[in-house]
Amino acid sequence: MSDYDYDLFVIGAGSGGTRASRVAAAHGAKVAVAEEYRVGGTCVIRGCVPKKLLVYGAHFAEDLKDAKRFGWQVPDECEFDWKTLRDNVMEEVDRINGAYTDTLESQGVEIIHQRATVSGPNEVTLADGTKKTAGKILIAVGAHPSVPTCPGHEHGITSNEAFHLEAVPKRVLIAGAGYIANEFAGIFHQLGAHVILINRTKEILRGYDQAIRDRLLQISLMKGLEFRFDATFEGIEKGEDGCLTVSMSGHEPVTVDLVMFATGRVPNTEGLGLETAGVELDEKGAVKVDEDNRSSCDSIFAVGDVTNRVQLTPVAIREGQAFADTFFGDKPTRVDYGCIPAAVFSHxxxxxxxxxxxxxxxxxxxxxxxxxxxxxxxxxxxxxxxxxxxxxxxxxxxxxxxxxxxxxxxxxxxxxxxxxxxxxxxxxxxxxxxxxxxxxxxxxxxxxx
Structure with missing residues (x-):
């Protein structure tokens, strides 16, 4: 019999945590996973899945226009109902959330719908004060959107809130030039908004091939998207009419209906209690881990975005699988980070x-x-x-x-x-x-x- 309540306690039921939980349980481990929000994590609930569905929905704007050349009698003005798309997307999110939950339960994983924090090398404390012990603890809490600290930043939203808007705004300013910024720029533009992207540098999509990103910039400008480079947020003022006036360095202020921050993501380690077990973090707050996902504390591990290695869902899944196979399946496995494909679902x-x-x-x-x-x-x-x-x-x-x-x-x-x-x-x-x-x-x- 184990001296602990569980062989494995996982904090966070996103892609990496869910995979690690169910695979470890399938190997015979007694597993519990704590999730304070919804099973599925960023990708399923407020990330790649609902975003890709919005991309599909937005693409019909061009497809309907193109259809005329292919013989379809399409009206010049087609009505679009944002709430129909939004609600149908959220319905699909609910379905996948249920599927993830069923998968965990079918493997015998105990799901605890509370926030859990680390209170020792082999102990976690739940939000209701209950303490649980485990031979191993896996941190899989992901990351959250970074928000600038400029005056008036509270008037902006992040990608988390973009899925729940009451209507598509007429004028949108997006801060950032990475994949989230360019994807939502394409979505909002196709749905009828005028989109302005601002970025601190002259580059978009840093890390991708220069010729490819230059081509996206060229096409985006041709479509009518507006870019402001070498621009830093200085402040946001909300007018009596609800409009937002954004001040930025190097450019004239601009007034829009919505400001969205897409300026990177920050590991969710604040307030997690990792210091109680001597878990080391890097300068960005990410958990430092070795090739086997082990932290500086021998009994605590981490996978996914909280490690800030490669912030991609398939990578988190691979890391969760490797962790479970290595420590509970007697199949030592390490993730190969070479040749990872990546895509930006821009337009x-x-x-x-x-x-x-x-x-x-x-x-x-x-x-x-x-x-x-x-x-x-x-x-x-x-x-x-x-x-x-x-x-x-x-x-x-x-x-x-x-x-x-x-x-x-x-x-x-x-x-x-x-x-x-x-x-x-x-x-x-x-x-x-x-x-x-x-x-x-x-x-x-x-x-x-």
Whole structure:
């Protein structure tokens, strides 16, 4: 018999915590998971799932216009009801929340709907004061949106609140230029809002290939989105009419109906009691962990966004699986962080895997870059000038494909298969030897010159 109440106590039932909980339980461990909000975490409840559904909904704005060129008799002015989309999205969130809950319960995991904090190396304290002990504690509490401390910041919202708006605002200012900012910029724009993005630097989507993000900026400007670079928030004033006037450095003030902060995410470690067990945090408040997800306290582990390694849902899931298999399944496993594919569900979407051209030149020296710059067949018939761009980055000495980057319709779907090729170390010659599937967007992967 164990000297503890549980073999594993998980704090946070998001993607990483849920996977670790159910897999550890399947291996025979006695597991409890504490969740103060809803099972499913950021991705399911207020992140990638509802966001992607909004992207689908927003895309009909262009699809309905394009449909005329394909013979459909579509009215010039189509009515859009935001509340219908919003409520249907939230209904789907509820369904997935229930599915996650059922999965945990079917594996025998005890779900505790309370906030839990660490009160010792093997002890947690629930919000009602109850104390529980466990052989191992897993921190999987994720992260939350960062909000600037400028005067009037309380008048802005974050992506958390964007899913629950009463109406689509006519004028939106989004602070930030990362994937969340560009995705919501596309959503709001397609739903009829005038969108302004402001950023502290001159770059959008830092970390993605330069040519791909330049193409997104070009297309976004062509669509009517407005960008203000080298701009720092100075303050927000709310007028009697409810409108918000935003002051910023280097630019004239602007008045909008909604301000949204998309300026990064902060690990949820504040007030978690980790100091009681000697758990070390980095300068951003993230839990420091080793390759086996172990913190500076031998009995406490962490996975997902709270570690600030790679803030992506599939990574958190992999980390949770690896943790459970290693410590409860006698299958030592470590996550390989190389060649992680990533996508931005902007309008149009972009995606990439492996090294960018700049990274490859710095690391390899000799590189060869192949590309395809073309107008998708659908855009041709629809009368749209919008072009797609694919890039393949290869090691100049070995011909090995070290990176693939693209922007255009369906690129997020295509990059998943491409990631397997990059991960496997295939060469450009092997891509060339593969017969193209015509007519498709994906065929450009084997036709690049």
């Amino acid at each position: 149009p979407p972009l995606a990439g895997v492996g090294m960018t051209e700049s990274e490859a030149k710095q690391k390899l020296g000799s590189v060869r870059v192949y590309s395809s710059d073309f107008r998708p067949m659908k855009n041709v018939l629809a009368g749209r000038d919008e072009r797609a761009l694919y890039k393949m980055v290869c090691d100049g000495e070995t011909d090995r494909v070290v990176g693939i980057h693209m922007i255009g319709p369906d690129c997020a779907e295509i990059i998943q298969a491409a990631a397997v090729c990059v991960k496997a170390g295939l060469t450009k010659a092997q891509f060339d030897e593969t017969v193209a599937l015509h007519p498709t967007m994906a065929e450009e992967l084997v036709l690049m010159r």
